[in-house]
Amino acid sequence: MxxxxxxxxxxxxxxxxxxxxxxxxxxxVPVDTALANDITAPLAIRVFRETGREMVFDPDRIVLVAxxxxxxxxxxxxxxxxxxxxxxxxxxxxxxxxxGRGGVEHVILPEKGLVTPGELIIGADSHTxxxxxxxxxxxxVGSTDLGVVMATGRTWLKVPATIKVNYTGRPGAxxxxxxxxxxxxxxxxxxxxxxxxxxxxxxxxKHLSMDNRFTICNMAVEAGAKNGIMEADEITLAYLKDRxxxxxxxxxxxxxxxxxxxxxxxAASLEPQxxxxxxxxxxxxVSQVGRVNLDQVFIGSCxxxxxxxxxxxxxxxxxxxxxxxxxxxxxxxxxYLDAIKKGIIETFVKAGAVVGPPSCGPCLGGHLGILADGxxxxxxxxxxxxxxxxxxGSEVYLAGPxxxxxxxxxxxIAGPEEI
Amino acid sequence: xxxEGTAWKFGDNxxxxxxxxxxxxxxxxAEELGHHCxxxxxxxFEGLVKSGDIIVAGKNFGCGSSREHAPLAIKAAGxxxxxxxxxxxxxxxxxxxxxxxxLECPEGSFDQGERLKANLKTGEITDVSKEKSFQAKxxxxxxxxxxxxxxxxxxxxxxxxx
Ligand code: SF4
Numbered sequence: 260m261x262x263x264x265x266x267x268x269x270x271x272x273x274x275x276x277x278x279x280x281x282x283x284x285x286x287x288v289p290v291d292t293a294l295a296n297d298i299t300a301p302l303a304i305r306v307f308r309e310t311g312r313e314m315v316f317d318p319d320r321i322v323l324v325a326x327x328x329x330x331x332x333x334x335x336x337x338x339x340x341x342x343x344x345x346x347x348x349x350x351x352x353x354x355x356x357x358x359g360r361g362g363v364e365h366v367i368l369p370e371k372g373l374v375t376p377g378e379l380i381i382g383a384d385s386h387t388x389x390x391x392x393x394x395x396x397x398x399x400v401g402s403t404d405l406g407v408v409m410a411t412g413r414t415w416l417k418v419p420a421t422i423k424v425n426y427t428g429r430p431g432a433x434x435x436x437x438x439x440x441x442x443x444x445x446x447x448x449x450x451x452x453x454x455x456x457x458x459x460x461x462x463x464x465k466h467l468s469m470d471n472r473f474t475i476c477n478m479a480v481e482a483g484a485k486n487g488i489m490e491a492d493e494i495t496l497a498y499l500k501d502r503x504x505x506x507x508x509x510x511x512x513x514x515x516x517x518x519x520x521x522x523x524x525x526a527a528s529l530e531p532q533x534x535x536x537x538x539x540x541x542x543x544x545v546s547q548v549g550r551v552n553l554d555q556v557f558i559g560s561c562x563x564x565x566x567x568x569x570x571x572x573x574x575x576x577x578x579x580x581x582x583x584x585x586x587x588x589x590x591x592x593x594x595y596l597d598a599i600k601k602g603i604i605e606t607f608v609k610a611g612a613v614v615g616p617p618s619c620g621p622c623l624g625g626h627l628g629i630l631a632d633g634x635x636x637x638x639x640x641x642x643x644x645x646x647x648x649x650x651x652g653s654e655v656y657l658a659g660p661x662x663x664x665x666x667x668x669x670x671x672i673a674g675p676e677e678i
Numbered sequence: 679x680x681x682e683g684t685a686w687k688f689g690d691n692x693x694x695x696x697x698x699x700x701x702x703x704x705x706x707x708a709e710e711l712g713h714h715c716x717x718x719x720x721x722x723f724e725g726l727v728k729s730g731d732i733i734v735a736g737k738n739f740g741c742g743s744s745r746e747h748a749p750l751a752i753k754a755a756g757x758x759x760x761x762x763x764x765x766x767x768x769x770x771x772x773x774x775x776x777x778x779x780x781l782e783c784p785e786g787s788f789d790q791g792e793r794l795k796a797n798l799k800t801g802e803i804t805d806v807s808k809e810k811s812f813q814a815k816x817x818x819x820x821x822x823x824x825x826x827x828x829x830x831x832x833x834x835x836x837x838x839x840x
Binding site for chain 1 (some may be wrong): 699700704705719738742743744746747749771772776829830831834
């Protein structure tokens, strides 16, 4: 008898050429798209060479993005980007992006229509799970796995069990994807979904734009998950319409599919959420955080660097001044241009922000806003590990763009209702 | 294979930023990465660790980024084996792929500086100092195959697997 399956199991089964797969099965699958960045690609290229292959499996299915230490922050970074650029040119990889053409990898792949529902994406970056928002199976690996994928077009996967998260109710005015996912990680813990798929669903999703949905799937890995995923709906298909010529394969979980655990979260009752140092699961409602004076606010990254995020922040900053250092890095050139057209960049600059190039920047403590000993920052990024944004004696609080803007204005962690 | 070494103890949720901070990721040379292993968490680690030593840790070791630089740095620093209550999944794949064995042993309790002996095939870990034994989860066949071949690339080359 055919076993009911989750969306994750269905996509893996379809790729494995199997009628069905079950959690724990180890399968070998073809990969639709393989991704690496300026940190992970140089190692993956070395591994690719070690395999002895002359050609990559398909130059049009490999995406290489220079986004972490760009514009090149030092000579060593410049050498790494050069390695990637030359490799792309030599092997005919068209999808090579550096600043001015691209932006942060997980912002630009969906934007450029490189991911469609039902696909299987492997990326040498842990936040590859972002694309689950489009109904694709996508997961992060390291450079050796990716180097082998570049050579063979295939990888092995252990089929994950699935945890279902149902969001109900209509989220409040200032509640976005970041608040939902932080709250969820607070319940699950940083290891709560290790080796599992996190499937997000429920009636609240229809109130969430693609930008908010990317934010949710982006942080699935912060609960340890292998992938985050959502079923594609009208909002997904409308997003893809002008971006991708590929035809989507829309998979849905069977009603009787087996879940390891089901969480029900009422989005209507949520306050804006904040994760306290030094772990993304130390989550509190903003009103419960207490007084925390800030030195810096950062708005950007693959989590909250999209147009919708900048719009929310700008709506709170209009006619106001930041009383902290405020750094804004739009997630991509497209986001940057749209933000210019809408007057959002002007709002940021007038509020006293420094608006920099699309780059990971300070998210991983690379450059463009590193913290000194004892400094506290509020950031719209996804990780606040010890030393993540600079000195090990600094502290990072995570929140969405509304809390970030309100906090920048008041110089302390604050909710949008306070200004 | 039997591995024997001195234990370096770490806690829960040791993330890859702690293993190798991002500011050192502008190079991918393993030896260079090894010099900065645990630099913020355990300053001086690299000078103290001896070849063949073993890391023992709590839950979710290696969580966070996909950087393979993390297991590379650990291996280059001289560590031969990591034993933890559990591992984050990308770190788990990466370690075997580059030939750094891991043993998952939720029951194990080890102290800093103890002498440990581990049998990779059976998963038996002996605390030589305390004369106590623990059973780690046996390695999945696929991980054994990768280790026996000497890493994923060697396996793919030898067997054309995948
Ligand atoms: S923005 Fe941050 S989390 Fe996203 S890819 Fe860049 S470094 Fe990683």
